[in-house]
Amino acid sequence: MTVASSSPPTRVRLPGAEPARRKTKDRTGERDGGGSGGDGALAAVFIAPALLGFLVFLLWPTLRGIYLSFTRFNLLTPAEWVGLDNYVRMVNDPIFWGSLRVTVEYVVINIGVQTVAALAIAVLMQRLTKSALLRGIVLTPYLVSNVVAGIVWLWMLDTQLGIGNRVIGVFGLDHIPFLTDETWAIPTIALINVWRHVGYTALLLFAGLQAIPSDVYEAAKVDGASEWRMFWRVTLPLLRPVLAVVLIMTVIGSFQVFDSVAVTTAGGPANATNVLQLYIYGSAFGRFQFGYASAMSVALLVVLSVITVIQYRLTRAGHTDLG
Amino acid sequence: MRLRAFSALAGALALSLVSGCSAGSSSGSDAHTVTYWLWDANQRPAYEACAKDFEKENPGLDVRITQMGWNDYWTKLTASFIAGTQPDVFTDHIQKFAQFADLEVLAPLDELPHTRTIKNADYQPGLAASWVGQDGHRYGAPKDWDTVALFYNKKMAREAGLTAGRLNNLTWNPEDGGTFEKAIARLTVDRNGVRGDEKGFDKNHVKVYGLATNDAGDGDGQTQWSAFAASMGWRYTDQPAWGTHYNYDDKRFKAAIDWYFGLAKKGYLPPQKDFSQTNGPDVQFGSGTAATSLNGSWMIKTYYGFKGIRTGTAVTPVGPSGKRATMMNGLADSITKNARNKPGAEKWVAYLASHACQRTVGEHGIVFPATKDGTAAAVAAYKKDGIDVTAFTKPVADKTTFSFPITNYAADVYALMRPAMQDIYANDAPVGGLDRTNSQINLLLSQ
Numbered sequence: 001m002t003v004a005s006s007s008p009p010t011r012v013r014l015p016g017a018e019p020a021r022r023k024t025k026d027r028t029g030e031r032d033g034g035g036s037g038g039d040g041a042l043a044a045v046f047i048a049p050a051l052l053g054f055l056v057f058l059l060w061p062t063l064r065g066i067y068l069s070f071t072r073f074n075l076l077t078p079a080e081w082v083g084l085d086n087y088v089r090m091v092n093d094p095i096f097w098g099s100l101r102v103t104v105e106y107v108v109i110n111i112g113v114q115t116v117a118a119l120a121i122a123v124l125m126q127r128l129t130k131s132a133l134l135r136g137i138v139l140t141p142y143l144v145s146n147v148v149a150g151i152v153w154l155w156m157l158d159t160q161l162g163i164g165n166r167v168i169g170v171f172g173l174d175h176i177p178f179l180t181d182e183t184w185a186i187p188t189i190a191l192i193n194v195w196r197h198v199g200y201t202a203l204l205l206f207a208g209l210q211a212i213p214s215d216v217y218e219a220a221k222v223d224g225a226s227e228w229r230m231f232w233r234v235t236l237p238l239l240r241p242v243l244a245v246v247l248i249m250t251v252i253g254s255f256q257v258f259d260s261v262a263v264t265t266a267g268g269p270a271n272a273t274n275v276l277q278l279y280i281y282g283s284a285f286g287r288f289q290f291g292y293a294s295a296m297s298v299a300l301l302v303v304l305s306v307i308t309v310i311q312y313r314l315t316r317a318g319h320t321d322l323g
Numbered sequence: 324m325r326l327r328a329f330s331a332l333a334g335a336l337a338l339s340l341v342s343g344c345s346a347g348s349s350s351g352s353d354a355h356t357v358t359y360w361l362w363d364a365n366q367r368p369a370y371e372a373c374a375k376d377f378e379k380e381n382p383g384l385d386v387r388i389t390q391m392g393w394n395d396y397w398t399k400l401t402a403s404f405i406a407g408t409q410p411d412v413f414t415d416h417i418q419k420f421a422q423f424a425d426l427e428v429l430a431p432l433d434e435l436p437h438t439r440t441i442k443n444a445d446y447q448p449g450l451a452a453s454w455v456g457q458d459g460h461r462y463g464a465p466k467d468w469d470t471v472a473l474f475y476n477k478k479m480a481r482e483a484g485l486t487a488g489r490l491n492n493l494t495w496n497p498e499d500g501g502t503f504e505k506a507i508a509r510l511t512v513d514r515n516g517v518r519g520d521e522k523g524f525d526k527n528h529v530k531v532y533g534l535a536t537n538d539a540g541d542g543d544g545q546t547q548w549s550a551f552a553a554s555m556g557w558r559y560t561d562q563p564a565w566g567t568h569y570n571y572d573d574k575r576f577k578a579a580i581d582w583y584f585g586l587a588k589k590g591y592l593p594p595q596k597d598f599s600q601t602n603g604p605d606v607q608f609g610s611g612t613a614a615t616s617l618n619g620s621w622m623i624k625t626y627y628g629f630k631g632i633r634t635g636t637a638v639t640p641v642g643p644s645g646k647r648a649t650m651m652n653g654l655a656d657s658i659t660k661n662a663r664n665k666p667g668a669e670k671w672v673a674y675l676a677s678h679a680c681q682r683t684v685g686e687h688g689i690v691f692p693a694t695k696d697g698t699a700a701a702v703a704a705y706k707k708d709g710i711d712v713t714a715f716t717k718p719v720a721d722k723t724t725f726s727f728p729i730t731n732y733a734a735d736v737y738a739l740m741r742p743a744m745q746d747i748y749a750n751d752a753p754v755g756g757l758d759r760t761n762s763q764i765n766l767l768l769s770q
Contacts, residue, residue, distance in 0.1 A: 075405050076426045151601075159597045160612055174527075177596030182749065268538075269595055269749040271742045285398055287734045288422065 062301075069294035079291070086295035096296060098271055099279040100303075102186060106275060107254045109190035114250065117194060118201035119243075123235060125202070126209040127227065135206070138199040146196065150263040153192045154179060179264050182272030189260055189273065197253075201246060208242025209235065244315035248308055255304055276300055357667040358410040360389045362396040365624065369687035373680040377671060384667050404428050407661065411668035412675075415463050415657040417453055417727045418543070421565075422734055423657070424456045430658040430665070431460035437669035438464060438658070441676055446693040447719060450653040453729060457565050463655025464676035465693035467684070469620040470649045470724060471546055472714035475510075477633040479531065479614040483509045483518070491714070493640035495551060497578040500586075503640040507533030507591045510614035519591050526590025533591040535604035535613035539584075539748040542571075542740030543727060546604070546618050549650050552579040554642020559728035566730050567768055571740070571761040577754040584748045595749035608632070619652075620715040624689060627710050636714035651724035653693060691715070732767045739763055 069086055071079035090096050121138060141149070157164045157178040165175040178188040212235065220230050236243075258277035261267065267274035267282070274282075276296065284293035361370060367390050374386035389410065391399060397419060403409040404426070415423070423429050432438035438461075443451040446465045454463030475490060485506055495503040510533035511519030518524065519533060540547035543559075555575040560566025570576060586592035593607070605622060607613040609629040617639070618626065627634050639649050656675045662668045674680050681692035685700025688708060692698060698716070705712045718724050730736065743760040746752040 074426060075401075076428060154599060155601050158599055158602050160593070160602055160607070161610060177594075180596035180599055263600070266600065268742070268745050270746040270752075274742075282738065285401055287738055288401075288426070 065294045066298055068291055069298045071291045071294075073290040073294075074288040075290055082291065086292045087299075089292060090295050090299060095271060095274070095279065096276075099274050099276045102272070102274060103255060103257070103276045106186050106190050106257055107251060109187050110193055110254045110257075111247070111251055113191065114194045114198050114201055115243075115247065117198045118205055118246075121198065121202035122205035122209055123231060125206050135203065138202055140199065141196045142200040144196065146193075146259040147263050149192060149196050150260040153188075154264045157188065180269065182269055185265050185269075185273045189257070189264060192264075193254075193257065193260055197250070201250060204246050205239065205242060208239050208246075211242075212238045240315060241319065244311065247315065248311050251307060251311065252304055255300065255307075354664060354667070355383055355385055357384060357386050357412060357664055357671045358389065359386055359671065360391070360396070360400065360410040360413040362391060362393045362414060363621070363690075364390055364392075365621075365689050366684075366687075369684040369689060370675075372683050372687070373675065376679065376683065377674045380674070381667075381670055384670065386671060404659070409659040409661065411662040411664050412656055412658055412671055414466070415454075415655050417652060417654075417729055418733050418737070420454065420463065420655075420657075421456075421729060421731050424458075424462055425731060428660050429462040430660045430662065430668075431462060432464060432658065432672065433461045435658070435665070435669045437673040438676075440673075441465075445676075447651075447653075447695065447698065448722075449651065449724070449726060450693050453564060453653065453726060454655045455564075463657050464672050466654050466656050466675060466681075467690045467692050468651060468653040468698075468719075469691065470651050470715045470718050471550060471617055471619050471639065472649065473615050473617055473637040473639060474608060474622075474626045475615040475635050475637060476608065476611075477635045479510055480635070483614070485509065487635055487637070490635070490637040493637070494642075495554065495640040496643050497551075497555070497582040500582060501640065504586070504591070507586065507615065508589070509533070511591045513590075519589070524590065526588075529590050529593075531611065532593050532607070532613045533615060534586065535607040535616035536587075536593040536595070536598045537604040537617070538598045539595065539741070539744035541744060542736045543650075544744075545650050545652070545727070548580060548583040549725075550617065550639040550648055551583055551642060552576050553648035553650070553725045554640065554644055554646060555579055556642075556644040558725065560730055563726060564729045566728065569728075569730070569736065569761055569764050569768070571764070572758045577757060580744075580747060580757070581754045587748065588751075595745065620712070621690060623705065623710060623712065623715075627708070636711070638714045638717055647718060647721070647723045649718045649724055650727060651719065652727045730768065732764070735767050736764050 068079060070081060070083060072082050072085075073079035125135065125138070144152075156162050159165060159175050159177045159180055162178075164178065168174075168176060176184060178184050216234055216238070217230060220234055225233065256277055257275050258281065261273055261275050261278055262281075265273040267278050277300075280293045280296045280300070283289045283296065359370070359374075361367065367388065370388060374388060377386060378384060400409070400413060409428070415429075432441060441451065441461065441464055445451070447468050450465040450468055451461075454465065455461050473490070480486075480490065483506075489502075490506065493503040493506055494501040500507075505520065508519035510531070511524075511529060512531040513519075513525040514528045514530045515523075515525065519526075537546050540549070543549060544552065552575065555578070557570065557573055557575040557579065559569060561568040561570070584592075587594050593613070597607075604613065604616040604618055605625050608616045608626060609632065611632070616626070623636075639647050641647050656672050658665070658668045658672055676693070678694055678696050681694040681697030682700045684690065685692045685697040686704050688701055688704030688710075691701045691712075702712055702716060728736075739760055743752075743757060746756070747754060
């Protein structure tokens with residue numbers, strides 16, 4: 001435990017906040033937060049379950065995964081150290097690069113459409129209605145599991161038998177192979193996942209919009225700003241920190257797409273939808289190449305970390321324009 | 324006091340995590356239970372009947388059967404080997420067998436007292452020998468067999484003027500497709516009612532395809548192109564079992580593949596984009612969008628069960644070699660090396676491979692059991708249901724069957740061949756590209 005500073009903090013003060021006072025001694029003669037027992041031990045008790053879970057289910061598997069990426073390992077016999085072999089193989093593996101390209105294509109479509117649609121829904125909910133029922137309806141697709149959603153859409157969009165193509169046929173148009181053609185498959189899967197996640201993302205953004213003081217809008221109205229102008233000049237700048245965090249979360253989630261691809265296209269045709277997570281899974285559980293699969297997982301971790309840092313910096317997610 | 328409480332809580336948490344793991348690591352086996360996994364739901368009642376008889380013969384032993392679908396089955400089995408929760412006995416597939424033998428997770432049956440007596444001669448030719456590993460040990464007790472034949476829609480065949488006799492005497496060659504292609508073309512009908520062999524046929528707007536699609540066939544083409552390639556005299560590998568060299572670069576193979584996927588260009592076979600995991604060949608046949616379908620004997624009940632469709636079956640066509648060819652594959656029961664109840668597992672596998680159980684399975688009429696008696700019982704059971712299975716049994720009697728490829732690196736062969744074949748089918752990639760894929764595969768096998 002650190003000893004509390006006796007000098008006033010040099011951090012920026014919030015408007016209206018009182019100057020920090022010197023910490024006073026409590027009745028037991030211990031400084032706040034500096035006790036060796038008391039609150040510290042109690043805090044440790046509360047933190048322990050989460051900390052234990054973090055160590056067992058996150059930190060240890062991550063470290064072990066990094067170690068395994070330098071080995072040849074089939075799970076059932078001891079791992080054999082091979083140094084950088086898996087990484088050399090990865091760099092020279094056209095299927096890996098193809099999977100990365102396909103994944104990026106998916107992320108761009110999925111995040112692009114989802115963010116715009118979620119923002120539109122959130123703003124409409126905030127500016128036009130406060131109906132809890134509407135919020136519930138918007139969230140409904142999110143309650144369906146990815147696998148179920150994938151299978152239902154697979155049936156609906158089937159080239160020969162799906163209702164989607166039956167409707168298209170009514171208009172005299174040729175059937176569209178939504179999930180079985182290399183041009184259509186990734187955009188279709190991306191849009192299926194937009195359908196499923198857009199409500200949840202919209203609710204997160206809606207929560208962010210609720211934090212924007214209404215007097216800002218009133219002032220803008222007095223100045224004669226239109227709704228469109230208010231969106232660009234008030235809503236979007238003040239929503240930026242929330243939007244940034246939502247973007248970071250959705251991009252990470254989007255990069256990890258797996259289940260919806262597995263149940264709809266299984267990576268086909270001819271690797272056209274073989275997203276990175278599916279390739280990792282196939283290498284591990286199909287081909288028993290856990291070392292190589294771990295190396296690709298580490299690569300994905302690095303890619304996501306870099307993207308997250310860039311996003312965080314570009315969007316200044318830690319700062320707000322309020323206040 | 325607080326510190327003690329904290330320590331106790333942390334200890335309890337750690338204990339709960341550890342005990343949680345150990346609770347999950349029990350496969351439910353003990354000295355009185357034998358755990359058994361299979362993937363085919365249709366076969367479960369037959370094996371439950373076997374289990375009942377087995378439990379009567381072995382008081383104190385209880386067989387616990389778990390069934391899960393094909394896709395989950397192998398993932399869960401792999402995970403169970405890692406976690407130590409593997410079943411005592413499981414239904415094994417030849418495609419996976421080599422990998423499991425290589426990982427040393429199977430028990431050699433020839434070293435166990437109750438399964439040591441399994442003899443090749445007790446089963447249909449070739450079935451038992453497939454389950455002997457490179458080390459000479461037997462790792463599977465034969466349980467059933469299957470072959471591939473042509474299911475056809477009787478009404479559509481009659482309308483096309485094709486009799487059962489004609490369909491059972493088709494020939495095939497890679498140049499013009501022979502009478503097989505003529506029949507398929509005749510059965511194909513576009514949206515204007517024009518047949519595939521008639522002038523004005525619109526191949527881009529087909530209402531009924533002559534032959535259903537079952538995707539590109541990966542590395543085995545069991546229910547797609549294998550019957551054609553093999554009827555040219557081509558074989559997957561340089562040896563019947565444990566080959567060290569694949570022949571996907573063989574001219575005969577490439578010619579067969581070029582012709583087979585060429586059917587899609589002509590409009591007689593659906594394009595690859597019409598196939599999906601929900602629209603397999605059985606669905607195409609059942610929905611009336613395909614007149615015929617090459618499929619295995621394990622699908623007999625499905626194809627004969629469609630409402631409003633009268634189904635017939637025909638043998639595969641005679642190829643350039645002058646012979647027909649159909650893949651004969653068989654499943655087996657394997658005992659896991661670390662089975663918790665090995666004595667019980669041995670007895671159960673010995674019973675599964677026995678005439679008594681094979682007859683019981685045969686009487687259910689869902690699959691052809693591996694013994695000759697069992698096969699006869701299955702044929703009789705199908706006949707009772709009004710199903711003639713000659714198209715599946717004749718190739719076995721005529722010895723015109725070939726085996727599923729058994730080699731090391733089967734999973735890698737699959738991973739390389741699947742996209743390569745899909746590329747030819749979906750994207751019209753030249754068959755010459757198979758040379759490169761074959762080199763990659765053979766490089767792996769040479770390691």
